[in-house]
Amino acid sequence: MLKVENLSVRYGMIEAIRNISFEVNDGEIVTLIGANGAGKTTTLQTISGLLKPASGAVYLDGQDITKIPPHKIVTMGLAQVPEGRRVFAQMSVLENLELGAYYRKDRNAIEADLKNVFELFPRLEERKNQLAGTLSGGEQQMLAMGRALMAKPKIMLMDEPSMGLSPLLVREIFRIIESINQQGTTVLLVEQNAKMALGIADRAYVLETGKITLEGTGAELAASEQVRKAYLGG
Amino acid sequence: MAFLSYLISGLGLGSVYAIIALGYSMVYGIAKMLNFAHGDIIMAGAFASFFAMTAAGMPLIAAAAIAMVLCTLLGVTIERLAYKPLRNASSLSVLITAIGVSYFLQNAAQLMFGSDTKIYPTVLNGSFSLFGGQLSVSYLSIVTILTCVVIMGALTLFINKTKTGKAMRACSEDKGAAVLMGINVNRIISITFAIGSGLAAVAAVLLCAAYPSVYPTLGSMPGIRAFTAAVFGGIGSIPGAFLGGLMLGVIETFAKAYISTQLSDAIVFAVLIIVLLIRPTGLLGKKVSVKV
Numbered sequence: 001m002l003k004v005e006n007l008s009v010r011y012g013m014i015e016a017i018r019n020i021s022f023e024v025n026d027g028e029i030v031t032l033i034g035a036n037g038a039g040k041t042t043t044l045q046t047i048s049g050l051l052k053p054a055s056g057a058v059y060l061d062g063q064d065i066t067k068i069p070p071h072k073i074v075t076m077g078l079a080q081v082p083e084g085r086r087v088f089a090q091m092s093v094l095e096n097l098e099l100g101a102y103y104r105k106d107r108n109a110i111e112a113d114l115k116n117v118f119e120l121f122p123r124l125e126e127r128k129n130q131l132a133g134t135l136s137g138g139e140q141q142m143l144a145m146g147r148a149l150m151a152k153p154k155i156m157l158m159d160e161p162s163m164g165l166s167p168l169l170v171r172e173i174f175r176i177i178e179s180i181n182q183q184g185t186t187v188l189l190v191e192q193n194a195k196m197a198l199g200i201a202d203r204a205y206v207l208e209t210g211k212i213t214l215e216g217t218g219a220e221l222a223a224s225e226q227v228r229k230a231y232l233g234g
Numbered sequence: 235m236a237f238l239s240y241l242i243s244g245l246g247l248g249s250v251y252a253i254i255a256l257g258y259s260m261v262y263g264i265a266k267m268l269n270f271a272h273g274d275i276i277m278a279g280a281f282a283s284f285f286a287m288t289a290a291g292m293p294l295i296a297a298a299a300i301a302m303v304l305c306t307l308l309g310v311t312i313e314r315l316a317y318k319p320l321r322n323a324s325s326l327s328v329l330i331t332a333i334g335v336s337y338f339l340q341n342a343a344q345l346m347f348g349s350d351t352k353i354y355p356t357v358l359n360g361s362f363s364l365f366g367g368q369l370s371v372s373y374l375s376i377v378t379i380l381t382c383v384v385i386m387g388a389l390t391l392f393i394n395k396t397k398t399g400k401a402m403r404a405c406s407e408d409k410g411a412a413v414l415m416g417i418n419v420n421r422i423i424s425i426t427f428a429i430g431s432g433l434a435a436v437a438a439v440l441l442c443a444a445y446p447s448v449y450p451t452l453g454s455m456p457g458i459r460a461f462t463a464a465v466f467g468g469i470g471s472i473p474g475a476f477l478g479g480l481m482l483g484v485i486e487t488f489a490k491a492y493i494s495t496q497l498s499d500a501i502v503f504a505v506l507i508i509v510l511l512i513r514p515t516g517l518l519g520k521k522v523s524v525k526v
């Protein structure tokens with residue numbers, strides 16, 4: 001599905017990620033865990049085309065998408081739930097969801113997807129005419145996820161969906177990520193919350209100061225001494 | 235009755251400011267830049283409609299349509315050539331470029347058409363009386379006010395109800411997130427310049443109908459006043475530009491009528507400063523609340 005090859009990205013003189021390679025297969029949940037500043041957001045933004053790499057390539061279903069502008073990458077089936085939700089605060093919940101389907105023309109299918117999003121997130125339906133800026137943090141996270149789903153993605157990238165949420169809400173969000181995956185969407189999940197992420201991931205990679213230092217199945221990494229020490233609090 | 239008559243002519247003048255201010259405000263809201271050359275697009279529209287009527291003998295409506303097409307193309311071209319390459323530059327560089335574009339347009343007009351003042355054909359003259367002849371209202375004021383109200387209504391519908399309008403609002407809030415929705419931000423910015431510049435052409439025709447002289451720097455003063463109106467109403471806000479334009483026109487007219495012609499600009503700016511002291515975002519400007 002998604003393949004990242006020898007990717008390096010710089011901000012001026014700072015090399016934020018160095019020569020990283022990984023892949024996400026059809027139907028998987030893959031997680032990229034790492035501390036603050038490890039380069040997780042940089043990686044996702046480069047895959048989505050918002051940042052251009054210094055070297056390396058990103059392939060979606062075998063096609064090189066490295067030079068494709070970001071608004072076109074969405075139409076190829078790759079959506080992102082950005083860090084910090086970034087919902088359109090001055091627009092209604094419904095308008096946010098409609099914007100998620102911006103590039104699509106298949107009206108009937110969009111209607112059906114909207115129903116599905118409201119089934120996954122009943123709170124969004126209750127608040128569909130409310131401005132997104134008036135939602136709580138957890139609701140905004142749900143809206144950001146619903147909005148990405150409206151693009152009907154084959155693969156969804158999520159940047160720290162648990163950030164700033166209560167443990168109860170974090171569990172709910174992760175349960176929903178699993179059901180989105182079960183409905184057939186491949187997931188690349190970036191997290192600082194290693195415990196929760198490894199719990200639902202098929203495979204995982206550890207990113208440390210711009211380099212991938214470990215990889216394995218979710219269970220393997222959760223059991224690894226190195227990961228337990230650095231990310232799971234011993 | 236004098237009061238009513240000043241009020242109507244103030245609203246007429248204010249409608250022209252409002253139409254220009256809409257262009258400033260939309261461009262600011264979406265491209266986050268002050269397009270200082272916006273006033274000179276008005277000048278281009280004035281010359282275009284002037285020559286369409288005098289040299290080509292076209293009727294007013296056709297001349298206005300020609301001016302709209304030309305100004306739209308001019309606005310989009312300026313954006314493409316001068317502003318787009320600066321998308322990631324500092325706002326100071328963009329501002330200086332916009333001032334440069336403004337001088338370029340004024341000098342180009344002077345080179346092509348000379349610096350002498352041309353007299354715009356008389357259009358939309360005449361008036362009707364109310365209250366047994368006590369109040370005389372010019373057709374031009376009524377047409378100008380109605381045009382502004384129709385534009386305002388159409389624009390509000392467009393922004394709120396159409397897909398492109400919603401994409402514009404998304405871009406004005408967060409371009410990075412808008413791109414992730416599949417919105418082509420460059421296209422949306424082009425459309426915004428197109429709309430603003432087309433409106434500038436409408437303003438040009440209405441302005442020249444009221445003050446029939448056409449010269450290369452004609453756009454400067456109405457441009458600055460309309461910019462003031464946009465800030466007054468809350469820059470980036472469409473209803474704000476409307477309200478700010480109307481109020482500025484009325485205040486200016488009353489100041490001229492009741493206080494002093496020389497002081498009218500000083501009074502207008504004094505009111506602006508007071509409003510900004512009380513409400514730094516302008517009358518209808520939004521305070522963006524960020525939730526974490």
Ligand SMILES: Nc1ncnc2c1ncn2[C@@H]1O[C@H](COP(=O)(O)OP(=O)(O)O)[C@@H](O)[C@H]1O
Pocket residue numbers: 011014016034035036037038039040041042043
């Ligand atoms: N816009 C930027 N300009 C300069 N440096 C940046 C920018 N964004 C991120 N960085 C740097 O790149 C590194 C990786 O950041 P980021 O990808 O945001 O990490 P993470 O998402 O894992 O917290 C950090 O050292 C950060 O300081």
Ligand SMILES: [Mg+2]
Pocket residue numbers: 037040041042083160
């Ligand atoms: Mg991050």
